[in-house]
Amino acid sequence: MAAVWRSAELGVRPGWGSIRRSSPRSLIGRSVAPPGPRSLLRPRPPRSPRRGTLSCWAGPSPSEAGGPTRPIPMTDLAHPDRLAKLERMRAEGLEPYPARGVVATPVEQLHALAGTPEEPGPGIGQTFTVAGRLMGLRDFGKLIFAPVDDRTGRLQVGLQKQRLADWWPHRKLLDGGDQVGITGELGLTQKGEPTIWATEVRILTKSVAPPPEKWHGLADVEQRYRRRYVDLFASAGVREVFVQRARIASFIRRYLEDQGYLEVETPTLHPISGGATARPFDTHHNALDMTLYLRIAPELYLKRLIVGGLERVFEWSRNFRNEGISVRHNPEFTMLELYEAQADYRRMMEIFEQLLEGLALALHGTTEVEFRGRTYDLKAPLPRAKYMDLFAEHVGCDFHDRESVLAKAREAKLDTSDAGHSAADYYKLANDVYEHFVDPHLDGPVFVIDYPIEISPLAKASADDPTIAERLELFVGGMELGNGFSELNDPAEQQRRFEEQVAAKDPESPAEVDIDYVQALEYGMPPTAGLGIGIDRLVMILTNQDSIRDVLLFPTMRPQQGQPSGDDAGADGPGASRSAVDVSAGS
């Protein structure tokens, strides 16, 4: 409690004692803005009466702003001892938040420069600066060892009284978690640990919130996701996952660019939600007074670009789907979509295979990856299995054998009430049967190919069999990693399929035909194939993370502290077009 008020002892104007009682370690001072996430740790009871109290803070303080004794705005995350040190720094003429950092050498390089006891590096005895977060303190009295982390790794610094005569009295101001810049001679300890023997120590930023326990880091998964910034610096291996994620993205970009692909950006706000089957998020544009949908897939825009002659395009598409959250679903997720003129779905499988194999080799040096305790070999070519064959094998009857399929659907306790109404309804049900019986067997890696045309409304029919679409889905670790097909480019056929979907009056079906897309096809889209890859899941596989949340820096979370949640159902009035869920390739 005395946290914030330690400053009072150090000369902050007296007389705030009454506030002190009423406002223990809450968000104090600085402004009267809404409290926001006060307690970042636990829900707290409402504090409405305090607002007035806060405003009397803000009033008189500006004159003090900038002064060393101004009240310290802090949440209750700030620790009293650290706040006291902050004030002590100012009292001793040290700026806890200096304007500039230091020019430093990355830790990775310093390790190379230091070498080993057997083979000392060229930097031994030279002076360097390391900058980063202080990850601990091992105090031996006249010697302190401390690990410092920067983005490239961890290096030990050694603070010796004999080398730091002037600074030594300030040493107690240091805490784990502080941002520091340490300059000194590079050397090795008796145990051979590369160490900078400091001759200059600077606190570049005082950390007033204590870091998590040093050995375990943040273990509470909720805290890990909500406060990822802490997780990143405090938990082993977390940064590495996101570094690898960036490498994966970079590798794929390079690969596609080498293949002559152009990276493009298409709208995220869609007037008609299309390109996949999913409930969209909707929003409203005030000036246009219209409903817009966050994209569920970039597909229809990218194919417009093929019509436009760009021929090979890809996009990192953040897609938004108003669906459930699970260990492999997040409401916003990243999908790579690519389209290539003059290609068919076989070419898409080759690209997919080359990417997977190349990524595994680049990241792990082998095509075998571990995921959820199992090993998957991503060496190309990957096995293929035809949808109809899988259906026959695992369901036990032919896809088109209505009687048997219906019996199987009932056996699986699927909803069969719509099944008789239309051809589309039947195929939807048959596909449900497929997923129920076949998906559990698709551990992978395996390309499932040649899907029924009826569940692939944006795909082109096979030349050999008009009931079959030239389509692939790749499964690894039991997850669908991607979906691709030879693109339907017959505008009349596309319009017919769109209208069929709209007519189905399924709440998940599109409410509206995307006429502009049909018109684009009327101008002529060359034979084209497309592929969508779920990047988050790909990263899961390649970094052996069980949950999609572990490969997303900031996964979607419910807000804390009993904020109103999900009760805006009445927000879209009756006039707002009910979810223009779209036709899709079922991707």
Next chain:
RNA sequence: GGGCGCAUAGCUCAGCUGGCAGAGCAACUGGCUUUUAACCAGUAGGUCCCAGGUUCGAUCCCUGGUGCGCUCACCA
């Protein structure tokens, strides 16, 4: 939305059958110049998630709520 589970110090976690709230790390004080989660001695730190209920007495039992995890359904 359904089922199961979890919520205790800044962090990681114990807490027996319902009887004064515990440890390690972090912090503070003291000691220690080559450690690697340093070590040794001491000090301080708690709305036991929230609200009700049962009870002489609730961290513990009951009811409801909140958040999170797993799982099922939908989806990629």
